[in-house]
Amino acid sequence: MSDPRALRDAFGAFLTGVTVVTTFSDDGAPIGFTANSFTSVSLDPPLLLVCLAKTSRNYQTLTAAKGFAVNILSEDQKEVSNTFARPVEDRFAAVKWQHGPFGSPVFSDVAAWFDCSAHDRVDAGDHIVLIGRVEAFKNTGKTGLGYARGGYFTPALTEKDLLANVDGSLSVGAVAERAGQILLVPDAHGGWTLPFVDKAQSEGLDVLEPQFAAEIGLTIQTGLLYSIYEDTKVGRQHIVYRAVLGEGVPKIGQLFPVQQLPLDKILDSAVCETVKRYAQESALGNFGIYFGNQDKGRVHAVAKKGDL
Structure with missing residues (x-):
């Protein structure tokens, strides 16, 4: 042996x-x-x-x-x-x-x-x-x-490095779920989108949850990475997390059942694909991370939702 x-x-x-x-x-x-x-x-x-x-x-x-x-x-x-x-x-x-x-x-x-x-x-x-x-x-x-x-090791350690080394402007978003519903907020064109906050280059992960909470009016607990993409049309990086939304009524936006999302009113194609994938993966119980841009990329299946 x-x-x-x-x-x-x-x-x-x-x-x-x-x-x-x-x-x-x-x-x-x-x-x-x-x-x-x-x-x-x-x-x-x-x-x-x-x-x-x-x-x-x-x-x-x-x-x-x-x-x-x-x-x-x-x-x-x-x-x-x-x-x-x-x-x-x-x-x-x-x-x-x-x-x-x-x-x-x-x-x-x-x-x-x-x-x-x-x-x-x-x-x-x-x-x-x-x-x-x-x-x-x-x-x-x-x-x-x-x-x-x-x-x-923790996901936060690698994500701190990731966030610290992003060139240019960065928007951090969340697919925030509570009891089978996710939060969507109004966009600037009369449709729906995910909640996003802008991250300054000097800021770390510790400031993101308070920023989300101040904007939404509810606590939010960010979890694993879900999507990393660049909007090449505007030259802006986007990072989206899976998250757990706290109890209460949101100050802005509305909760929608994961399997009944208003996809036709989500005007940003990248956000629409993100929430559509989330709905599909929620039904299957397996989640991945998307890497790419607003039009093309690849999903790496790395996490299992299991029975929780």
């Missing part, structure tokens, strides 16, 4: 998210550990799995527990991941948490959490596969923390 370390490094080429798996010990103390060996398994019934090393000090507790929770860390929770990966005395002092509906500890400010009952356990060499049945979950809309080759 090949060198185990070399094999581990090869496995590390796969880009994953970062989770913290939690439960309670027999004496009622919360326990948890960082894991990236997580995946969804089934929608019906709702199942997921995590892998646990048999050498883990949590092995006996997890294999005997009635259930466990999986907390998918958000992109600003790298320190939470590090805390639960180290032998810290009181790991839970570093994070806000509460009892989940089924009873396991669930974290605040994560991208999502799943509170599970123990469904099955499968022996797998030096690990055991814990299959959980999802009894309750919460999806916050935040972007998850990534991990590959022994290091963390």
